[in-house]
Amino acid sequence: MSAGSVVGTPPRTIQLLVNARHLTGPKTGIEVYMEQLLQALAGTGEASITALSWAPLGLEFPGVREVIPVRRPDLAGVRAVLWKLWFDQWESFRVAAPKEGVVYHGMDGFLPYSLRSRDRSVATVHDLGWHLHPELFNRRVRLMYQALFPWVRRRADRFVAVSRYTADDLIRLMGVPSSKIEVIYHGLDPVFTAPRRSETPTRSSAPYLLGMGGLLPARKNTPRLIAAFERWRSRGGHRSAYRLLLTGMALDRELFHNGVVPAGVSWIGYVEKSELPDLYAGATAFLYPGIYEGFGLPIIESMACGTPVLTSRTGACPEVAGGAAVLVDPFDLESIVNGIEQVTNQEEATRLRELGRQRIQFFDWSRAAAATLDVYRSLATG
Numbered sequence: 001m002s003a004g005s006v007v008g009t010p011p012r013t014i015q016l017l018v019n020a021r022h023l024t025g026p027k028t029g030i031e032v033y034m035e036q037l038l039q040a041l042a043g044t045g046e047a048s049i050t051a052l053s054w055a056p057l058g059l060e061f062p063g064v065r066e067v068i069p070v071r072r073p074d075l076a077g078v079r080a081v082l083w084k085l086w087f088d089q090w091e092s093f094r095v096a097a098p099k100e101g102v103v104y105h106g107m108d109g110f111l112p113y114s115l116r117s118r119d120r121s122v123a124t125v126h127d128l129g130w131h132l133h134p135e136l137f138n139r140r141v142r143l144m145y146q147a148l149f150p151w152v153r154r155r156a157d158r159f160v161a162v163s164r165y166t167a168d169d170l171i172r173l174m175g176v177p178s179s180k181i182e183v184i185y186h187g188l189d190p191v192f193t194a195p196r197r198s199e200t201p202t203r204s205s206a207p208y209l210l211g212m213g214g215l216l217p218a219r220k221n222t223p224r225l226i227a228a229f230e231r232w233r234s235r236g237g238h239r240s241a242y243r244l245l246l247t248g249m250a251l252d253r254e255l256f257h258n259g260v261v262p263a264g265v266s267w268i269g270y271v272e273k274s275e276l277p278d279l280y281a282g283a284t285a286f287l288y289p290g291i292y293e294g295f296g297l298p299i300i301e302s303m304a305c306g307t308p309v310l311t312s313r314t315g316a317c318p319e320v321a322g323g324a325a326v327l328v329d330p331f332d333l334e335s336i337v338n339g340i341e342q343v344t345n346q347e348e349a350t351r352l353r354e355l356g357r358q359r360i361q362f363f364d365w366s367r368a369a370a371a372t373l374d375v376y377r378s379l380a381t382g
Contacts, residue, residue: 013048014376016041017104019092019112020051020066023059026270029297030126033162034107036189038064040369047373052092069095081140089113089148103376111152120379122372123156127294127315128169129219136219136291149174158375160184162295163316182375185320186297187365192277192304206243209340210283210307212298213248213267220290221312221330222246228336229287230262239344242284247271280305285343288317289330296320300363303356308349310339322362324355 018038022031041047042061049064051057054072069092075083093104093112101118104111111121130137130145153174159181161167167183170176209229213222229244244265261267271279280286286302286309293315300320302309309325311317318327326348328339342348 012377013046014373015098015102016047016049016376017093017097017102018049018051018107019053019088019110020057020059020107021053021055021072021087021092022108023057024053024055027273029295030108032189032273032297033124033126033186035059036187036365037107037368037372040187040365041372043366044369044373047376050096052096054087054092067096103379105372105376106152106156109152110148111155113151115155120157121155122158122160122375122379123152124160124162125166125170125294126162127166127292128173129292129294131173132169133219133292156180157379158182160372160375162186163319165316165319166294182371184368184371184375185363186295186300187368188300188304188360188363189273189365191273192280192301193360194277207241207284208243208245208282209285209287209344210279210302211244211246211287213246219292220248220288222248224330224333224336225287225289226262226265228289228333228340229265231333232337232340233264244287245279245283247279276301277305280307283307285310285340285349287336287340287343288312289328289336289339290315290317291330293317293320299325300360304360306353306356308343308352309356310336310343322359324352324359326352 020034020038023035027035038049038051038059039061042049042063045063047063051059051064051066053066053068054070055068057066059066070087073083088110089112093114101120104115104119104121106121106123109123109125111123115121130142134142153176159170159176161170161181161183162185164183167181170181171178211225212220233239233242242264246265246267248270280302286298286307288296288298288309288311290312291314296311296317299309299311299317303324309321310328311321311325312330313327314330326339326343329335343352
């Protein structure tokens with residue numbers, strides 16, 4: 001039973017405010033979390049949600065009202081950054097907040113400076129990579145977190161951590177009391193568990209391994225992944241037929257020797273969600289040896305599509321994989337090479353597929369929404 005509820009009495013509707021402007025762009029980790037959680041929260045019928053944005057979102061979830069306080073102007077450079085900060089930290093909340101107090105959920109990990117004393121707030125922390133591994137983030141991203149997170153640390157009434165690992169980092173590095181933190185895992189978008197035409201997808205004549213470059217290839221360990229793939233492929237035999245496909249919105253050619261993409265490596269760019277299940281399912285294995293992850297949603301997406309996973313021993317990856325993936329040292333090239341050899345072994349792949357099918361049962365957006373509602377309700381009684 002939810003906190004604060006009484007038997008026979010329907011739970012009080014939560015008035016929730018969210019800055020959802022991230023959903024106007026490409027949907028990577030934070031955007032997937034935001035969209036899926038909003039949909040699951042709306043589906044409970046227990047939250048009345050106002051989603052703020054600077055452009056239409058096209059959300060058609062019951063109980064979600066889109067509000068555009070001001071439209072984003074056509075700006076570039078420093079002016080665009082300053083305008084975004086003004087929208088996020090002041091204007092959007094100031095215009096849309098009701099006179100009475102409201103629950104604000106910073107699903108992107110930030111809270112506006114314009115919150116009032118009568119408002120309650122929840123911040124989801126996806127990871128603290130910017131603090132632990134600043135070398136993996138560009139200067140603008142580091143400065144943004146360094147400037148804005150201290151306010152989140154002071155102002156948030158409750159924190160949602162997307163993994164136990166991230167919760168422990170919040171306690172250890174930021175001094176957040178454990179009593180203020182709730183660990184709530186991501187769920188799985190039904191698109192990844194929907195039946196496909198074949199349980200064993202027909203692979204192309206050229207087998208491939210799938211990896212992710214992302215916005216920050218260094219964080220995803222893309223340079224070492226490419227080098228490990230080259231070394232594994234050079235062993236010859238069946239390996240020489242493999243390609244490595246890399247997704248992501250950016251892949252700097254400086255990652256490659258003399259700017260030349262190695263043989264067998266292809267960057268396919270950003271992939272729409274509708275196309276991802278077949279891309280996962282067609283791969284012999286999914287390679288995800290990132291330096292630091294606060295959760296690692298692609299791990300469970302790949303498992304749901306029946307594809308064996310290689311991932312890191314670092315960050316939250318072992319926690320999320322739950323023994324259903326090959327774990328490697330992301331800093332050790334030979335460890336990654338040996339991991340690729342293991343995950344492409346037919347007998348091992350069969351074992352990992354079965355373990356993956358069992359592991360994904362732990363991740364459900366309805367369960368995440370119910371736990372998040374409990375966090376909101378605790379603000380009224382805590």
